[in-house]
Amino acid sequence: MPRGRNSGGRGLIRGRLGPLPSSVLPAASLLLEWYDRHRRALPWREGSGDPYRIWLSEVMLQQTTVAAVGPRWRRFLARFPTVEALAAAPWADVAEEWAGLGYYARARNLHACAQAVVARGGFPDTVEGLRALPGIGAYTAAAVGAIAFGREVVPLDGNVERVTSRLAAVEEPLPGARPRLAALAQQWMEQPAARERPGDFVQAIFDLGATICTPRNPACALCPWRQGCEGFRTGLAPSLPRKAAKKARPLKRGVHFLLLDGAGRLLLRRRPPKGLLGGMLELPGTPWREVPWTEPEIAPFAPLPDLSWQLLEGEAKHGFTHFELHMALRAATAPPGAALDGDWMTVEAARAALPGTMQKLLDLARAEGALPGA
DSSP states (O other), X not given: OOOOOOSSOHHHHTTSSSSOOTTTSOOHHHHHHHHHHHOOXXXXXXXXXXXXXXXXXXXXXXXXXXXXXXXXXXXXXXXSOSXXXXXXXXXXXXXXXXXXXXXXXXXXXXXXXXXXXXXXXXOOSSHHHHHTSTTOOHHHHHHHHHHHHOOSOOOOOHHHHHHHHHHTTOOSOBTTTHHHHHHHHHGGGGSHHHHHSHHHHHHHHHHHHHHTSOSSSOOGGGOTTGGGOHHHHHTOGGGOSOBOOOOOOOEEEEEEEEEEOTTSOEEEEEOOSSSTTTTOEEOOBOOOBSSOOOHHHHGGGSSSTTSOOEEOSSOEEEEOSSOEEEEEEEEEEOOTTOOOSSEEEOHHHHHHHSOHHXXXXXXXXXXXXXXXXX
C-alpha cells in the first residue's frame, strides 16, 4: 500500500486525506516489545499454533467475552479434540456443547466448516482459501491467516478499530469509517518488525485494545504508542471511535409452553435447521413476531391444546442483534401416556442443552414456582 507524505503532517493524521505518512506511523517494534512483556495468557495461545484451536477460539470470541470463552473453549476441545472429531460428530452433540454461548448460527457454520476442512484434507493456509470456507468471514479468515499461518494481514475487530481510530484521530463515525480504518491498520504490516512476526503483532493490537486502549478511560500513560497517537495529543482519544446513532430495535413477542410429566421432566423440541437458533432445542412455542398474539392464534402451538395451561406472571426477555424479544410462558402437566413429539429431559439436562434464550424461560418458571424443587 503506498504511503503519502505531508510536510505539515497533521492533515493526513486526521484520517481524511489518505494513508498515514511513514514518518508518523507508530513503530511496530514498540508494540511488540510491550507485548513480549505484557501479553495475556490465553489458552489458545498455548502450543504450536494449531489452526483448528485458533479458528475455534476466533469463532467463540465473536460476540462473547474472553472470560466466558476460556473454559468453554477447553471443554469444547475436550469433547472434539480435532477438526476431524468435530466434523464426524452428530449435529445434536455440537449444538449441545455450544448451548449458552449464543449466536447459534456460529455453531452451524462451525460444524459445516469442519466438514469442509476434512473433505479438502486440512485448513488452507491463505486468507483467500480460508475465506472460501463455510461460515468464515473476512475478519476470521484474516485472524486465522495471521496467527496460524503468518500471513501479513491485520484483521479488523473492535479492538483494532478503536486503536486505529484513536491513533489517527478518525472522527468519521462507524460503521462508515470501517474501510478507512482497515486500510490504516493494514499499513503496519509494511514495517519489517510486523512482517517478521505477523501473528504476534496482530495479537499485540488485540491486547493493547483489550487492556490499555479500552473503550472507557483508556490508560494512555501506559501505552507504548502514545507518542505517535493523534487522539492522545488532541485529547480526542476517549471519545473515539465515534458511532452513528443506532436505530431502535423492534420488539417481537412469543408464547412458549412448559410441559412437565409425572417425573418432573419437561418437553423440549428441536427448532428447524435454518433460521435463528436453527437446530437448537427449545420449549415448544409460537413463532416470534411484532404483532401481539391472540388466544385463538396461540392454542394450536401448544403441545396439548386441550390442557388447562397456566399463564405465569412476567416475561422472559432477551436481546438479539436486530430485535428485542419478550416471551410469555404457560405451564401444564401432561396426562400419563400422552403421545408427543420431542424429548423429555430433566431440568438439569435441559438447562445444559438449551440456548441462553430458552434458559431465561426456565429462570422465569423457577421464579414462579413452576419447576420441581422451586
